[in-house]
Amino acid sequence: MREYRTVMKPKELTITSWGRSRSAEMTAFRPERLSAVINAIREQSEDTRIIACGDGRNYGDLGMRQKGRAILSRRMDRFLSFDERSGVVAVEPGITFAELYAFTSARGFLPPVVPGTGFVTLGGGVASDIHGKNHDNQGCLGEHIEWLDLILASGELVRATRTEHSELFSATIGGCGFTGVISAIGLKLQKLRANAVRVREWRVKDLDQFIDLMQEHRKSAAYTVGWVDALQGGRMLGRGIFQAAEPVLVDWHRTRRIPCSIPFTCPDVTLNRYSVRAFNAIYYRRVPIKGRERILGYEAFHHPLDKVLNWNRLYGKKGFLQFQCVLPDESARIGIRQMLERISNARAASFLGVLKTFGKEGLGDLSFPRSGVTLSLDIPARDGGYELVKCLDAMTLDHGGRVYLAKDVTLTAERFVLMYPKLDKFRETLSRYDPTGVFDSDLAQRLKIRTR
Secondary structure, X not given: OOOOOOOOOOEXXXXXXOOOOOEEEEEEEOOOXXXXXXXXXXXXXXXXOXXXXXOOOOOOOOOOOOOOXXXXXXXXXXXXXXXXXXXXXXXXXOOEHHHHHHHXXXXXXXXXXXXXXXXOEHHHHHHOOOOOOOHHHHOOHHHHEEEEEEEOOOOOEEEEOOOOOHHHHHHHOXXXXXXXXXXXXXXXXXXXXXXXXXXXXXXXXXXXXXHHHXXXXXXXXXXXEEEEOOOOOHHHOOOEEEEEEEEEOOOOOOOOOXXXXXXXXXXXXXXXXXXXXXXXXXXXXXXXXXXXXXXXXXXXXXXXXXXXXXXXXXXXXXXXXXXXXXXXXXXXXXXXXXXXXXXXXXXXXXXXXXXXXXXXXXXXOOOOOOOXXXXXXXXXXXXXXXXXXXXXXXXXXXXXXXXXXXXXXXXXXXXXXXXXXXXXXXXXXXXXXXXXXXXXXXXXXXXXXXXX
């Protein structure tokens, strides 16, 4: 049995983003109980800045603050309660989505929304208001949050819901951890027995066919997602693989595969336009021209990259940047086309290109999704990578879209304020609940989130 500690010994750590392009020297705390978090907040000096971190899966500088305090919540990983009649589970913020699925699927329920990796914590999922492959039908994670217990800058514990402290509730969902430290989450689950998905796959010849397929299936299919070959140009611009899937219950007993791991940081030249072009060509042809249908395990479908641990090491010492934007439906076709042309011309070695549709806007003041099409890409942090992503930021704004803060490292404060129309409301809530700016990050400094 674990021995819980309420007194923590801080440790000096270098906190590094999953993209490995950003890092910060911080004083880290690993609380296991609520009282330890409250003590860490109340004992900080006036000029100390704090940010909570989960399992370190954010790509940019959201979860770090130079010379600040990091509250690492991974050890706060208890299931507090579960009501089968209402389908509401209460968990601590350090529970991962993989752990949540293991707990709920055994009881005939599923998480309503899951991210692309099972290693993300629930606390991090709330702070980023994560989305999944079912956004058109289920929305973001915030749509399914019943309540949040939050430790404020004063050390006070507050429960926020849609009706009580509602402004704090909407500011915390997608709020990047700036309202306080989440200590517990009430999540409404989906009543559904499923351990697999039935997937239909299409080999897509170009961007127009891609967008047509996404629009056709966005409402009728439970899950939709597409992989796009971002190195292709000309008549093959936007070619890729589109998937539409439904959850199913399959009578099988599969041996859980042990994931492989990248044991060391690869040379920077490992992923270049030649190696990635070869990989993309093979990956594209794995689906027959006429398409196919197959059964995949729930986790294999939702978390394909979890099969390879430490895959971020493939990008070398300089790491990579992940760019993700959403463009409104009316400008998505032309906007995505222009972006893919720019990426293809830059010969950016990205093999993790994703296209999918979004439904309605999220509940949070800084929630990322809105109705439209989202494009996500990993771009090596070298050979003009930063300049390319800055160019994509500008193109996003030109087409009325926005950039995902959980993955951003290049957005400017001037562009940020134009992308997020509820920013003033968010700032008002911060000034009320954290007037001295205790909760802060390098992203907040770069985007001037507290500055009017």
